[in-house]
Amino acid sequence: MNEQLPPSPEKISYDVGGITISPAVVLAPMEGVTNIVFRRLIRSLGGPGLTYTEFFPSKSIAETQGKVLDEIAFDPEEYPIAIQIFGRDPAVMAEAAAVVQDLGATIVDINMGCPSKKVCARSGGSALMREPELAVEIVRAVRKVVTVPLTVKMRTGYDHDNKNAPELAWRFQEEGVDALTIHWRTKVDLYSGVRDVTPIAEAVQRVKIPVLGNGDVVDVPSAHAMMQETGCAGVMIGRGAVQDPWLLLKIARWMRNEPQPVINARERERVLLLYHEKISEAFGAERAALNRLKMVAKYFAEPLVFGKSFRKAVTRSQETSEALDHIRTYFSLLEAWEAGDLGAFDGTIFDEMEAAA
Ligand SMILES: Cc1cc2nc3c(=O)[nH]c(=O)nc-3n(C[C@H](O)[C@H](O)[C@H](O)COP(=O)(O)O)c2cc1C
Structure with missing residues (x-):
């Protein structure tokens, strides 16, 4: 172990x-x-x-x-x-x-x-x-x-x-x-x-x-x-x-000498969306919740593939719906990538952002 x-x-x-x-x-x-x-x-x-x-x-x-x-x-x-x-x-x-x-x-x-x-x-x-x-x-x-x-x-x-x-x-x-x-x-x-x-x-x-x-x-x-x-x-x-x-x-x-957890793309997506849902409930104002979501999204995918582009896409979003779309798209692509499709991000907004960086 x-x-x-x-x-x-x-x-x-x-x-x-x-x-x-x-x-x-x-x-x-x-x-x-x-x-x-x-x-x-x-x-x-x-x-x-x-x-x-x-x-x-x-x-x-x-x-x-x-x-x-x-x-x-x-x-x-x-x-x-x-x-x-x-x-x-x-x-x-x-x-x-x-x-x-x-x-x-x-x-x-x-x-x-x-x-x-x-x-x-x-x-x-x-x-x-x-x-x-x-x-x-x-x-x-x-x-x-x-x-x-x-x-x-x-x-x-x-x-x-x-x-x-x-x-x-x-x-x-x-x-x-x-x-x-x-x-x-x-x-x-x-x-x-x-x-x-x-x-x-x-x-x-x-x-x-x-x-x-x-x-x-x-x-x-x-x-x-x-x-x-x-x-x-x-x-x-x-x-x-x-x-x-x-x-x-x-x-x-x-x-504690216990086995390490294994966290996949879907679980990461679930946790980030849950965070957004809960801050929206707690802080009410949509703008405040979006800003707090961005604060977390700045770091959230940093160690992951195309993580820097994910950060850019979410932090540049003007509206909550735009940020949430980027989150859903990114984690679907990441899921495909984790399943072995190494071209999953090709031609996507994340790929373009990475190329432009
Ligand atoms: C966004 C952000 C906010 C922070 N706010 C505080 C704070 O309120 N109080 C504090 O003592 N340190 C604050 N820090 C410093 C962290 O507690 C920590 O000391 C620092 O980030 C280094 O640890 P890390 O490399 O694990 O992030 C903040 C750091 C970041 C990145």
Whole structure:
């Protein structure tokens, strides 16, 4: 069984402030993606030991303005759930943390990893790694009010000359943080850069609390590499779960030494259409549902044949019906291709897009 896969890790769970996360494979927070519908979908397919919400601005939560509190939706059976907040004002972060704790967060997570303009412009997210004293102050303020486990998600540093994640990891531990996630990129790498997991390994050495490894875990071998090279307690999966919603299940099964699932074109189509149906129900407005569908479709078929053309076709669609037509056509062709018809895509819009690229 699983001869082609690397050996399973010996330990497949970890403890965050008294909560056991098992298996040690976690769905990452992703703005615009990991809403309640996407998280339900991933949980229904199986695999995650823990799911994260998208990030939420501490200021809006603290002031309870707008719809932010409605957006922090999760099911009672979605357990354990980490709710992530961002911001740079310690008092406001503490206030927001208390609110999300009262909403029922199993874990409160502080975002120090996001490189997006929206977050960093207000010097939250990964910009905080450049201001370690403020970062520690935020953690201290939040820890004072939060009784549930507290975690921090960060990058390895702000830039290549300042990979301070190991030092910050230790300081956060001393302030009472229960676990950490470290993405191997720095803030300036955004989503590119040359893979360097050494600072994650150093952080693992420096602290007693669990550290999750994050960044480009897209299959079982990359999950194994992350754990093997860093000694991390588990892996956090972001884009890989959008490309392949069964990825957490695959990693969980690998960890448990169970057979791998086999996913065909029809099953992929079923899951993407189901996602669209559910976001349409949940978000009402057709445009909002189409935008969320596009967000997922951007990654969904990336590793598959003609996947890049699929992405283009769906993301360029002006209307929902157009996007759905592309989805149905693509997966029918993929089914034929999987059945051995290697010319299935010839002369189709996907073929033309690939040729034009
Ligand atoms: C569309 C998108 C949205 C993201 N939103 C968040 C977020 O809300 N909070 C956060 O901490 N990280 C966010 N991230 C970063 C991911 O959680 C993760 O750290 C990063 O994508 C690297 O992991 P991966 O290679 O498995 O995707 C986001 C990433 C993407 C691609």
